[in-house]
Amino acid sequence: MVKRGIEKIYLGLIILFLYAPILTLIVFSFNDSKSRAKWGGFTLKWYKNMLNDPLISKSLYYTLAIALLASVIATIIGTLAAIGIHVMRKKTKSLVLNVTYMPVLNPDIVTGISLMLFFVAVGLKLGFTSMLIAHITFNIPYVILNILPKLSSLNKFTYEAALDLGAHPMQAIWKVIIPEIMPNIITGFLLAFTLSLDDFVISYFTTGSGVTNLSITIYTMTRRGIKPEINALSTMLFLSVLILLLIINNRTEKQTKKLGGSNV
Amino acid sequence: MNRKWLASPYIIWMIIFIVVPLLMILYYAFTVKDVNGTRLTFEHMMKSFDSKYLASLGISFWYAIISTVICLILAYPLALILAKYSKGGSTIVFIFILPMWMNFLLRTYAWLSLLETNNGLINTILRALHLPVLDIIGTPKAIILGMIYNFLPFMVLPIYNSLAKIDKSIMEAAYDLGANDFKRLLKVTIPLSMPGVMSGITMVFMPAVTSFVIPNLLGSGKVNLIGNIIEQQFLMTYDWGFGSALSLVLMIIILISMAVMRRNDEDMEGGAGLW
Numbered sequence: 001m002v003k004r005g006i007e008k009i010y011l012g013l014i015i016l017f018l019y020a021p022i023l024t025l026i027v028f029s030f031n032d033s034k035s036r037a038k039w040g041g042f043t044l045k046w047y048k049n050m051l052n053d054p055l056i057s058k059s060l061y062y063t064l065a066i067a068l069l070a071s072v073i074a075t076i077i078g079t080l081a082a083i084g085i086h087v088m089r090k091k092t093k094s095l096v097l098n099v100t101y102m103p104v105l106n107p108d109i110v111t112g113i114s115l116m117l118f119f120v121a122v123g124l125k126l127g128f129t130s131m132l133i134a135h136i137t138f139n140i141p142y143v144i145l146n147i148l149p150k151l152s153s154l155n156k157f158t159y160e161a162a163l164d165l166g167a168h169p170m171q172a173i174w175k176v177i178i179p180e181i182m183p184n185i186i187t188g189f190l191l192a193f194t195l196s197l198d199d200f201v202i203s204y205f206t207t208g209s210g211v212t213n214l215s216i217t218i219y220t221m222t223r224r225g226i227k228p229e230i231n232a233l234s235t236m237l238f239l240s241v242l243i244l245l246l247i248i249n250n251r252t253e254k255q256t257k258k259l260g261g262s263n264v
Numbered sequence: 265m266n267r268k269w270l271a272s273p274y275i276i277w278m279i280i281f282i283v284v285p286l287l288m289i290l291y292y293a294f295t296v297k298d299v300n301g302t303r304l305t306f307e308h309m310m311k312s313f314d315s316k317y318l319a320s321l322g323i324s325f326w327y328a329i330i331s332t333v334i335c336l337i338l339a340y341p342l343a344l345i346l347a348k349y350s351k352g353g354s355t356i357v358f359i360f361i362l363p364m365w366m367n368f369l370l371r372t373y374a375w376l377s378l379l380e381t382n383n384g385l386i387n388t389i390l391r392a393l394h395l396p397v398l399d400i401i402g403t404p405k406a407i408i409l410g411m412i413y414n415f416l417p418f419m420v421l422p423i424y425n426s427l428a429k430i431d432k433s434i435m436e437a438a439y440d441l442g443a444n445d446f447k448r449l450l451k452v453t454i455p456l457s458m459p460g461v462m463s464g465i466t467m468v469f470m471p472a473v474t475s476f477v478i479p480n481l482l483g484s485g486k487v488n489l490i491g492n493i494i495e496q497q498f499l500m501t502y503d504w505g506f507g508s509a510l511s512l513v514l515m516i517i518i519l520i521s522m523a524v525m526r527r528n529d530e531d532m533e534g535g536a537g538l539w
Binding site for chain 2 (some may be wrong): 007010011014015017018019020021022024025028038077078080081083084085086087088096099100102103105106107108109110111113114115116117118121133134136137140144169173194198200201205214215218219222226230231234237238241242245249
Protein backbone atom coordinates (compact mmCIF):
# COMPACT_ATOMS: atom_id res chain seq x y z
CA MET A 1 0.00 0.00 0.00
CA VAL A 2 2.80 2.41 0.92
CA LYS A 3 4.53 1.65 -2.37
CA ARG A 4 1.38 2.42 -4.30
CA GLY A 5 1.02 5.71 -2.45
CA ILE A 6 4.58 6.74 -3.28
CA GLU A 7 4.02 5.85 -6.93
CA LYS A 8 0.88 7.97 -7.09
CA ILE A 9 2.62 10.94 -5.48
CA TYR A 10 5.54 10.63 -7.91
CA LEU A 11 3.18 10.49 -10.89
CA GLY A 12 1.30 13.52 -9.53
CA LEU A 13 4.48 15.56 -9.06
CA ILE A 14 5.66 14.89 -12.62
CA ILE A 15 2.24 15.78 -14.02
CA LEU A 16 2.31 19.00 -11.96
CA PHE A 17 5.77 19.79 -13.38
CA LEU A 18 4.56 19.25 -16.95
CA TYR A 19 1.29 21.12 -16.59
CA ALA A 20 2.25 24.03 -14.29
CA PRO A 21 3.37 26.29 -17.19
CA ILE A 22 0.33 25.37 -19.26
CA LEU A 23 -2.03 26.17 -16.39
CA THR A 24 -0.24 29.49 -15.82
CA LEU A 25 -0.75 30.34 -19.49
CA ILE A 26 -4.43 29.47 -19.38
CA VAL A 27 -5.00 31.39 -16.14
CA PHE A 28 -3.20 34.46 -17.48
CA SER A 29 -5.29 34.42 -20.65
CA PHE A 30 -8.19 35.51 -18.38
CA ASN A 31 -6.13 38.13 -16.53
CA ASP A 32 -7.35 41.71 -16.77
CA SER A 33 -3.85 43.13 -16.20
CA LYS A 34 -1.19 43.10 -18.93
CA SER A 35 1.46 42.07 -16.42
CA ARG A 36 2.40 38.41 -16.39
CA ALA A 37 2.89 38.40 -12.65
CA LYS A 38 -0.09 40.25 -11.16
CA TRP A 39 -3.70 39.13 -11.16
CA GLY A 40 -5.96 42.04 -12.17
CA GLY A 41 -9.34 40.32 -12.20
CA PHE A 42 -11.20 38.07 -14.63
CA THR A 43 -11.73 39.17 -18.23
CA LEU A 44 -12.57 37.74 -21.61
CA LYS A 45 -11.23 40.73 -23.53
CA TRP A 46 -8.12 38.97 -24.87
CA TYR A 47 -10.38 36.37 -26.45
CA LYS A 48 -12.44 39.13 -28.06
CA ASN A 49 -9.34 41.01 -29.22
CA MET A 50 -7.18 38.13 -30.40
CA LEU A 51 -8.31 38.09 -34.02
CA ASN A 52 -8.41 41.88 -34.30
CA ASP A 53 -4.65 42.04 -33.89
CA PRO A 54 -3.33 42.03 -37.48
CA LEU A 55 -0.01 40.43 -36.53
CA ILE A 56 -1.61 37.57 -34.63
CA SER A 57 -4.30 36.82 -37.21
CA LYS A 58 -1.72 36.94 -40.01
CA SER A 59 0.57 34.52 -38.15
CA LEU A 60 -2.34 32.19 -37.47
CA TYR A 61 -3.22 32.26 -41.16
CA TYR A 62 0.36 31.49 -42.26
CA THR A 63 0.74 28.77 -39.63
CA LEU A 64 -2.42 26.95 -40.71
CA ALA A 65 -1.89 27.50 -44.46
CA ILE A 66 1.69 26.21 -44.37
CA ALA A 67 0.89 23.29 -42.07
CA LEU A 68 -2.02 22.17 -44.23
CA LEU A 69 -0.30 22.59 -47.62
CA ALA A 70 2.98 21.11 -46.43
CA SER A 71 1.40 18.07 -44.81
CA VAL A 72 -0.88 17.32 -47.78
CA ILE A 73 1.96 17.62 -50.32
CA ALA A 74 4.36 15.68 -48.09
CA THR A 75 1.78 12.92 -47.63
CA ILE A 76 1.27 12.54 -51.39
CA ILE A 77 4.98 12.57 -52.29
CA GLY A 78 5.85 10.47 -49.25
CA THR A 79 3.22 7.78 -49.87
CA LEU A 80 4.28 7.33 -53.51
CA ALA A 81 7.92 7.32 -52.39
CA ALA A 82 7.29 4.66 -49.74
CA ILE A 83 5.58 2.35 -52.28
CA GLY A 84 8.49 2.87 -54.67
CA ILE A 85 11.25 2.52 -52.07
CA HIS A 86 9.66 -0.68 -50.78
CA VAL A 87 10.33 -2.52 -54.09
CA MET A 88 13.80 -1.08 -54.73
CA ARG A 89 16.90 -3.26 -54.78
CA LYS A 90 18.61 -3.52 -51.42
CA LYS A 91 21.55 -1.22 -52.19
CA THR A 92 19.48 1.59 -53.72
CA LYS A 93 16.98 1.23 -50.91
CA SER A 94 19.53 1.68 -48.15
CA LEU A 95 21.10 4.64 -49.95
CA VAL A 96 17.73 6.38 -50.31
CA LEU A 97 16.75 5.59 -46.72
CA ASN A 98 20.03 6.93 -45.37
CA VAL A 99 19.45 10.26 -47.10
CA THR A 100 15.83 10.19 -45.92
CA TYR A 101 17.02 9.87 -42.34
CA MET A 102 19.17 13.00 -42.67
CA PRO A 103 16.49 15.61 -41.85
CA VAL A 104 15.29 13.41 -38.97
CA LEU A 105 18.73 12.92 -37.44
CA ASN A 106 20.26 16.27 -38.26
CA PRO A 107 19.72 19.05 -35.73
CA ASP A 108 16.91 21.37 -36.86
CA ILE A 109 19.30 24.29 -36.86
CA VAL A 110 21.53 22.57 -39.44
CA THR A 111 18.56 21.65 -41.66
CA GLY A 112 17.26 25.21 -41.43
CA ILE A 113 20.62 26.78 -42.26
CA SER A 114 21.32 24.40 -45.16
CA LEU A 115 17.96 25.26 -46.73
CA MET A 116 18.48 28.97 -46.17
CA LEU A 117 21.91 28.87 -47.87
CA PHE A 118 20.34 26.93 -50.75
CA PHE A 119 17.44 29.35 -51.23
CA VAL A 120 19.78 32.32 -51.19
CA ALA A 121 22.13 30.63 -53.68
CA VAL A 122 19.38 29.86 -56.20
CA GLY A 123 17.91 33.33 -55.75
CA LEU A 124 14.56 32.30 -54.28
CA LYS A 125 13.30 35.18 -52.14
CA LEU A 126 12.85 34.04 -48.54
CA GLY A 127 9.16 34.07 -47.67
CA PHE A 128 6.07 31.92 -48.04
CA THR A 129 7.38 29.62 -50.81
CA SER A 130 10.74 28.98 -49.16
CA MET A 131 9.10 28.23 -45.81
CA LEU A 132 6.59 25.90 -47.49
CA ILE A 133 9.36 23.99 -49.31
CA ALA A 134 11.30 23.69 -46.05
CA HIS A 135 8.27 22.30 -44.24
CA ILE A 136 7.53 19.78 -47.01
CA THR A 137 11.18 18.70 -46.90
CA PHE A 138 11.24 17.96 -43.18
CA ASN A 139 7.76 16.36 -43.28
CA ILE A 140 8.30 13.81 -46.08
CA PRO A 141 10.72 11.56 -44.10
CA TYR A 142 8.19 11.17 -41.27
CA VAL A 143 5.48 10.13 -43.75
CA ILE A 144 7.80 7.60 -45.43
CA LEU A 145 9.06 6.17 -42.14
CA ASN A 146 5.46 5.75 -40.97
CA ILE A 147 4.38 3.83 -44.07
CA LEU A 148 7.41 1.63 -44.87
CA PRO A 149 7.08 -0.79 -41.90
CA LYS A 150 3.44 -1.41 -42.81
CA LEU A 151 4.34 -2.12 -46.45
CA SER A 152 6.84 -4.79 -45.48
CA SER A 153 4.24 -6.49 -43.29
CA LEU A 154 1.73 -6.71 -46.17
CA ASN A 155 1.11 -9.92 -48.07
CA LYS A 156 2.99 -9.26 -51.32
CA PHE A 157 0.89 -11.75 -53.27
CA THR A 158 -2.31 -9.69 -53.04
CA TYR A 159 -0.77 -7.12 -55.38
CA GLU A 160 0.32 -9.85 -57.82
CA ALA A 161 -3.09 -11.50 -57.58
CA ALA A 162 -4.70 -8.19 -58.56
CA LEU A 163 -2.37 -8.01 -61.60
CA ASP A 164 -3.17 -11.61 -62.56
CA LEU A 165 -6.84 -10.83 -62.36
CA GLY A 166 -6.31 -8.15 -64.99
CA ALA A 167 -5.83 -4.99 -62.93
CA HIS A 168 -3.58 -2.28 -64.34
CA PRO A 169 -0.60 -1.65 -61.97
CA MET A 170 -2.00 1.77 -61.08
CA GLN A 171 -5.38 0.19 -60.32
CA ALA A 172 -3.75 -2.50 -58.21
CA ILE A 173 -1.87 0.13 -56.19
CA TRP A 174 -4.95 2.28 -55.78
CA LYS A 175 -7.37 -0.53 -54.95
CA VAL A 176 -5.14 -3.01 -53.11
CA ILE A 177 -2.11 -1.32 -51.56
CA ILE A 178 -3.47 2.13 -50.66
CA PRO A 179 -6.51 0.87 -48.66
CA GLU A 180 -4.23 -1.44 -46.68
CA ILE A 181 -1.78 1.30 -45.71
CA MET A 182 -4.47 3.98 -45.21
CA PRO A 183 -4.18 4.07 -41.38
CA ASN A 184 -0.43 4.69 -41.69
CA ILE A 185 -0.94 7.36 -44.34
CA ILE A 186 -3.32 9.13 -41.95
CA THR A 187 -0.92 8.90 -38.99
CA GLY A 188 1.86 10.17 -41.23
CA PHE A 189 -0.28 13.09 -42.33
CA LEU A 190 -1.28 13.97 -38.74
CA LEU A 191 2.32 13.73 -37.59
CA ALA A 192 3.46 15.98 -40.44
CA PHE A 193 0.69 18.45 -39.67
CA THR A 194 1.57 18.71 -35.97
CA LEU A 195 5.30 18.98 -36.64
CA SER A 196 4.65 21.75 -39.11
CA LEU A 197 2.25 23.56 -36.80
CA ASP A 198 4.76 23.65 -33.97
CA ASP A 199 7.97 24.21 -35.93
CA PHE A 200 10.09 27.16 -34.97
CA VAL A 201 13.77 26.64 -35.80
CA ILE A 202 13.49 25.67 -39.48
CA SER A 203 10.81 28.30 -40.16
CA TYR A 204 12.90 30.93 -38.42
CA PHE A 205 15.81 30.44 -40.84
CA THR A 206 13.81 29.96 -44.04
CA THR A 207 11.27 32.78 -43.84
CA GLY A 208 11.55 36.42 -44.72
CA SER A 209 9.72 39.58 -45.78
CA GLY A 210 7.00 39.67 -43.15
CA VAL A 211 5.91 36.04 -43.45
CA THR A 212 5.75 34.73 -39.88
CA ASN A 213 4.09 31.77 -38.25
CA LEU A 214 2.87 31.77 -34.64
CA SER A 215 6.16 30.39 -33.29
CA ILE A 216 8.19 33.15 -34.91
CA THR A 217 5.74 35.81 -33.73
CA ILE A 218 5.90 34.46 -30.18
CA TYR A 219 9.70 34.38 -30.32
CA THR A 220 9.85 38.02 -31.47
CA MET A 221 7.37 38.99 -28.75
CA THR A 222 9.40 37.38 -25.97
CA ARG A 223 11.88 40.25 -26.23
CA ARG A 224 9.28 42.93 -25.56
CA GLY A 225 6.74 40.90 -23.60
CA ILE A 226 4.13 38.46 -24.81
CA LYS A 227 0.78 39.96 -25.70
CA PRO A 228 -2.01 38.41 -23.61
CA GLU A 229 -3.94 37.78 -26.85
CA ILE A 230 -1.36 35.10 -27.72
CA ASN A 231 -2.16 33.32 -24.45
CA ALA A 232 -5.84 33.42 -25.35
CA LEU A 233 -5.21 32.09 -28.85
CA SER A 234 -2.96 29.28 -27.59
CA THR A 235 -5.51 28.30 -24.97
CA MET A 236 -8.12 28.05 -27.72
CA LEU A 237 -5.78 25.98 -29.94
CA PHE A 238 -4.82 23.75 -27.02
CA LEU A 239 -8.44 23.12 -26.08
CA SER A 240 -9.44 22.37 -29.68
CA VAL A 241 -6.61 19.84 -30.01
CA LEU A 242 -7.64 18.32 -26.67
CA ILE A 243 -11.28 17.95 -27.76
CA LEU A 244 -10.24 16.57 -31.16
CA LEU A 245 -7.96 13.98 -29.54
CA LEU A 246 -10.64 12.97 -27.05
CA ILE A 247 -13.09 12.39 -29.92
CA ILE A 248 -10.54 10.34 -31.90
CA ASN A 249 -9.58 8.36 -28.80
CA ASN A 250 -13.21 7.65 -28.04
CA ARG A 251 -13.90 6.50 -31.59
CA THR A 252 -10.91 4.17 -31.82
CA GLU A 253 -11.80 2.66 -28.46
CA LYS A 254 -15.34 1.97 -29.68
CA GLN A 255 -13.95 0.50 -32.91
CA THR A 256 -11.55 -1.82 -31.10
CA LYS A 257 -14.39 -2.96 -28.87
CA LYS A 258 -16.55 -3.67 -31.92
CA LEU A 259 -13.73 -5.54 -33.67
CA GLY A 260 -12.98 -7.52 -30.55
CA GLY A 261 -16.63 -8.50 -30.27
CA SER A 262 -16.98 -9.65 -33.88
CA ASN A 263 -13.81 -11.73 -33.70
CA VAL A 264 -15.16 -13.77 -30.83
CA MET B 265 5.36 0.03 -65.34
CA ASN B 266 7.68 -0.62 -62.48
CA ARG B 267 6.45 0.48 -59.05
CA LYS B 268 9.83 1.90 -58.08
CA TRP B 269 9.31 4.85 -60.41
CA LEU B 270 6.66 6.10 -58.00
CA ALA B 271 9.53 7.20 -55.81
CA SER B 272 11.00 9.43 -58.51
CA PRO B 273 9.25 12.68 -57.50
CA TYR B 274 10.63 12.15 -54.02
CA ILE B 275 14.13 11.24 -55.26
CA ILE B 276 14.25 14.50 -57.21
CA TRP B 277 12.93 16.44 -54.20
CA MET B 278 15.45 14.71 -51.94
CA ILE B 279 18.41 15.55 -54.16
CA ILE B 280 17.41 19.19 -54.59
CA PHE B 281 16.24 19.97 -51.06
CA ILE B 282 18.23 17.60 -48.83
CA VAL B 283 21.49 16.72 -50.59
CA VAL B 284 22.28 20.00 -52.36
CA PRO B 285 21.55 22.19 -49.27
CA LEU B 286 23.88 20.04 -47.16
CA LEU B 287 26.56 20.44 -49.85
CA MET B 288 25.98 24.20 -49.59
CA ILE B 289 27.06 24.06 -45.94
CA LEU B 290 30.21 22.26 -47.04
CA TYR B 291 30.79 24.88 -49.77
CA TYR B 292 30.38 27.84 -47.41
CA ALA B 293 32.51 26.20 -44.73
CA PHE B 294 35.50 25.78 -47.06
CA THR B 295 35.39 28.84 -49.29
CA VAL B 296 35.92 32.53 -48.85
CA LYS B 297 34.85 35.32 -51.18
CA ASP B 298 37.04 38.39 -51.67
CA VAL B 299 38.03 40.77 -54.45
CA ASN B 300 39.88 37.99 -56.30
CA GLY B 301 36.77 35.81 -56.40
CA THR B 302 35.97 32.67 -54.46
CA ARG B 303 38.77 30.49 -53.20
CA LEU B 304 39.29 27.44 -51.03
CA THR B 305 40.10 28.11 -47.38
CA PHE B 306 40.49 26.35 -44.06
CA GLU B 307 40.27 29.50 -41.97
CA HIS B 308 36.62 28.93 -40.98
CA MET B 309 37.37 25.40 -39.83
CA MET B 310 40.47 26.60 -37.93
CA LYS B 311 38.38 29.29 -36.26
CA SER B 312 35.83 26.67 -35.11
CA PHE B 313 38.57 25.06 -33.07
CA ASP B 314 39.43 28.33 -31.35
CA SER B 315 39.36 27.82 -27.58
CA LYS B 316 36.44 30.25 -27.19
CA TYR B 317 34.20 28.16 -29.43
CA LEU B 318 35.49 24.85 -28.15
CA ALA B 319 34.55 26.02 -24.65
CA SER B 320 31.04 26.82 -25.78
CA LEU B 321 30.78 23.46 -27.53
CA GLY B 322 31.96 21.81 -24.31
CA ILE B 323 29.38 23.68 -22.21
CA SER B 324 26.62 22.72 -24.65
CA PHE B 325 27.55 19.07 -24.37
CA TRP B 326 27.87 19.31 -20.59
CA TYR B 327 24.40 20.86 -20.14
CA ALA B 328 22.91 18.37 -22.57
CA ILE B 329 24.51 15.47 -20.67
CA ILE B 330 23.21 16.75 -17.32
CA SER B 331 19.71 17.23 -18.75
CA THR B 332 19.73 13.79 -20.36
CA VAL B 333 20.86 12.08 -17.15
CA ILE B 334 18.23 13.86 -15.04
CA CYS B 335 15.56 13.08 -17.64
CA LEU B 336 16.56 9.40 -17.54
CA ILE B 337 16.47 9.33 -13.72
CA LEU B 338 13.03 10.97 -13.68
CA ALA B 339 11.63 9.05 -16.62
CA TYR B 340 12.57 5.46 -15.84
CA PRO B 341 10.55 5.05 -12.62
CA LEU B 342 7.76 7.01 -14.26
CA ALA B 343 7.70 4.68 -17.27
CA LEU B 344 7.65 1.69 -14.89
CA ILE B 345 4.63 3.16 -13.08
CA LEU B 346 2.90 3.97 -16.36
CA ALA B 347 3.50 0.49 -17.74
CA LYS B 348 2.03 -0.96 -14.56
CA TYR B 349 -1.16 1.08 -14.46
CA SER B 350 -2.07 1.71 -18.09
CA LYS B 351 -2.40 -1.86 -19.26
CA GLY B 352 -5.63 -1.47 -21.18
CA GLY B 353 -6.07 2.17 -22.13
CA SER B 354 -3.59 4.75 -23.23
CA THR B 355 -5.11 7.60 -21.21
CA ILE B 356 -2.15 8.01 -18.87
CA VAL B 357 0.30 8.08 -21.77
CA PHE B 358 -1.96 10.61 -23.46
CA ILE B 359 -1.41 12.93 -20.48
CA PHE B 360 2.31 12.96 -21.28
CA ILE B 361 1.88 13.70 -24.98
CA LEU B 362 -0.71 16.42 -24.53
CA PRO B 363 1.63 19.21 -23.31
CA MET B 364 3.53 18.92 -26.60
CA TRP B 365 0.52 20.37 -28.40
CA MET B 366 0.96 23.72 -26.66
CA ASN B 367 3.52 25.84 -28.50
CA PHE B 368 6.88 25.06 -26.92
CA LEU B 369 8.07 28.67 -26.95
CA LEU B 370 5.03 29.71 -24.93
CA ARG B 371 5.46 26.86 -22.46
CA THR B 372 9.10 27.78 -21.97
CA TYR B 373 8.19 31.43 -21.63
CA ALA B 374 5.61 30.53 -18.98
CA TRP B 375 8.49 29.27 -16.82
CA LEU B 376 9.70 32.88 -16.70
CA SER B 377 6.45 33.89 -15.00
CA LEU B 378 6.70 30.94 -12.65
CA LEU B 379 10.33 31.45 -11.71
CA GLU B 380 10.62 35.24 -11.52
CA THR B 381 12.60 36.19 -8.44
CA ASN B 382 10.38 38.97 -7.11
CA ASN B 383 6.81 38.11 -7.88
CA GLY B 384 6.93 34.74 -9.66
CA LEU B 385 4.38 32.18 -8.48
CA ILE B 386 6.92 29.72 -7.10
CA ASN B 387 8.74 32.34 -5.06
CA THR B 388 5.46 33.78 -3.74
CA ILE B 389 4.60 30.32 -2.44
CA LEU B 390 8.11 29.80 -1.04
CA ARG B 391 7.95 33.17 0.71
CA ALA B 392 4.58 32.38 2.22
CA LEU B 393 6.09 29.19 3.62
CA HIS B 394 9.12 31.19 4.88
CA LEU B 395 11.47 29.19 2.68
CA PRO B 396 14.47 30.66 0.83
CA VAL B 397 13.54 32.02 -2.62
CA LEU B 398 14.87 30.67 -5.91
CA ASP B 399 16.89 33.05 -8.02
CA ILE B 400 17.76 31.02 -11.09
CA ILE B 401 16.56 33.00 -14.14
CA GLY B 402 19.59 33.78 -16.29
CA THR B 403 21.68 30.96 -14.81
CA PRO B 404 22.61 27.54 -16.20
CA LYS B 405 20.14 25.99 -13.72
CA ALA B 406 17.23 27.65 -15.50
CA ILE B 407 18.51 26.45 -18.89
CA ILE B 408 18.83 22.88 -17.65
CA LEU B 409 15.38 23.08 -16.08
CA GLY B 410 13.98 24.28 -19.40
CA MET B 411 15.67 21.42 -21.26
CA ILE B 412 14.38 18.81 -18.81
CA TYR B 413 10.91 20.30 -18.99
CA ASN B 414 10.81 20.35 -22.79
CA PHE B 415 12.42 17.00 -23.49
CA LEU B 416 11.18 14.78 -20.64
CA PRO B 417 8.29 13.33 -22.70
CA PHE B 418 10.80 12.24 -25.37
CA MET B 419 12.50 10.11 -22.71
CA VAL B 420 9.32 8.78 -21.08
CA LEU B 421 7.55 7.58 -24.23
CA PRO B 422 10.21 5.32 -25.82
CA ILE B 423 11.01 3.75 -22.44
CA TYR B 424 7.32 3.21 -21.76
CA ASN B 425 6.87 1.64 -25.21
CA SER B 426 9.69 -0.83 -24.70
CA LEU B 427 8.48 -1.70 -21.18
CA ALA B 428 4.93 -2.26 -22.43
CA LYS B 429 6.26 -4.70 -25.04
CA ILE B 430 7.92 -7.00 -22.48
CA ASP B 431 6.22 -10.38 -22.43
CA LYS B 432 4.53 -10.96 -19.06
CA SER B 433 5.48 -14.65 -19.11
CA ILE B 434 9.17 -13.73 -19.00
CA MET B 435 8.53 -11.84 -15.77
CA GLU B 436 6.62 -14.82 -14.37
CA ALA B 437 9.42 -17.16 -15.40
CA ALA B 438 11.96 -15.01 -13.54
CA TYR B 439 9.68 -15.07 -10.50
CA ASP B 440 9.27 -18.86 -10.70
CA LEU B 441 13.01 -19.28 -10.95
CA GLY B 442 13.35 -17.48 -7.63
CA ALA B 443 14.27 -13.91 -8.54
CA ASN B 444 12.96 -11.26 -6.16
CA ASP B 445 11.51 -7.92 -7.30
CA PHE B 446 14.85 -6.12 -7.25
CA LYS B 447 16.69 -8.84 -9.09
CA ARG B 448 13.94 -9.02 -11.70
CA LEU B 449 14.23 -5.29 -12.31
CA LEU B 450 18.01 -5.52 -12.61
CA LYS B 451 18.30 -8.69 -14.69
CA VAL B 452 15.12 -8.75 -16.76
CA THR B 453 13.29 -5.44 -17.00
CA ILE B 454 16.24 -3.08 -17.44
CA PRO B 455 18.09 -5.14 -20.09
CA LEU B 456 14.88 -5.65 -22.08
CA SER B 457 14.06 -1.93 -21.99
CA MET B 458 17.49 -0.88 -23.29
CA PRO B 459 16.29 -0.11 -26.85
CA GLY B 460 13.79 2.36 -25.38
CA VAL B 461 16.43 3.88 -23.11
CA MET B 462 18.80 4.30 -26.06
CA SER B 463 16.26 6.05 -28.27
CA GLY B 464 15.18 8.16 -25.29
CA ILE B 465 18.77 9.27 -24.73
CA THR B 466 19.25 10.28 -28.38
CA MET B 467 15.89 12.03 -28.53
CA VAL B 468 16.71 14.16 -25.48
CA PHE B 469 20.41 14.68 -26.00
CA MET B 470 20.28 15.83 -29.61
CA PRO B 471 17.79 18.68 -29.32
CA ALA B 472 19.39 19.67 -25.99
CA VAL B 473 22.85 20.08 -27.52
CA THR B 474 21.64 22.26 -30.36
CA SER B 475 18.97 24.31 -28.63
CA PHE B 476 19.34 28.06 -28.90
CA VAL B 477 15.83 29.09 -27.89
CA ILE B 478 15.91 27.77 -24.32
CA PRO B 479 19.20 29.52 -23.47
CA ASN B 480 17.89 32.73 -25.04
CA LEU B 481 14.66 32.68 -23.05
CA LEU B 482 15.57 31.19 -19.67
CA GLY B 483 19.26 32.09 -19.68
CA SER B 484 18.36 35.71 -20.55
CA GLY B 485 20.98 35.47 -23.30
CA LYS B 486 23.79 35.38 -20.73
CA VAL B 487 24.94 31.87 -21.60
CA ASN B 488 26.04 31.19 -25.17
CA LEU B 489 25.61 27.60 -26.20
CA ILE B 490 26.83 26.37 -29.58
CA GLY B 491 23.34 26.82 -31.05
CA ASN B 492 23.34 30.49 -30.05
CA ILE B 493 26.73 31.06 -31.64
CA ILE B 494 25.60 29.47 -34.91
CA GLU B 495 22.39 31.51 -34.87
CA GLN B 496 24.38 34.73 -34.35
CA GLN B 497 26.69 33.98 -37.30
CA PHE B 498 23.72 33.80 -39.63
CA LEU B 499 21.35 36.44 -38.25
CA MET B 500 23.59 38.99 -36.56
CA THR B 501 27.19 39.05 -37.76
CA TYR B 502 26.47 37.51 -41.20
CA ASP B 503 29.62 35.41 -41.13
CA TRP B 504 28.04 32.57 -43.11
CA GLY B 505 31.32 30.79 -43.77
CA PHE B 506 32.16 30.49 -40.08
CA GLY B 507 28.54 29.63 -39.21
CA SER B 508 28.61 26.85 -41.80
CA ALA B 509 31.89 25.52 -40.43
CA LEU B 510 30.42 25.39 -36.91
CA SER B 511 27.27 23.66 -38.21
CA LEU B 512 29.45 21.15 -40.03
CA VAL B 513 31.43 20.36 -36.88
CA LEU B 514 28.22 19.99 -34.87
CA MET B 515 26.63 17.80 -37.52
CA ILE B 516 29.65 15.49 -37.75
CA ILE B 517 29.86 15.07 -33.97
CA ILE B 518 26.15 14.28 -33.74
CA LEU B 519 26.08 11.86 -36.67
CA ILE B 520 29.09 10.01 -35.26
CA SER B 521 27.51 9.69 -31.82
CA MET B 522 24.25 8.51 -33.41
CA ALA B 523 26.16 5.90 -35.41
CA VAL B 524 27.83 4.66 -32.23
CA MET B 525 24.48 4.48 -30.41
CA ARG B 526 22.93 2.70 -33.37
CA ARG B 527 25.66 0.10 -33.45
CA ASN B 528 24.82 -0.73 -29.85
CA ASP B 529 21.21 -1.12 -30.70
CA GLU B 530 20.53 -2.47 -34.14
CA ASP B 531 16.75 -2.39 -34.17
CA MET B 532 16.26 1.07 -32.77
CA GLU B 533 13.23 2.70 -34.30
CA GLY B 534 14.28 6.28 -33.54
CA GLY B 535 11.38 8.66 -33.42
CA ALA B 536 8.96 6.23 -35.00
CA GLY B 537 8.13 4.50 -31.74
CA LEU B 538 7.21 7.77 -30.08
CA TRP B 539 4.12 8.39 -32.14
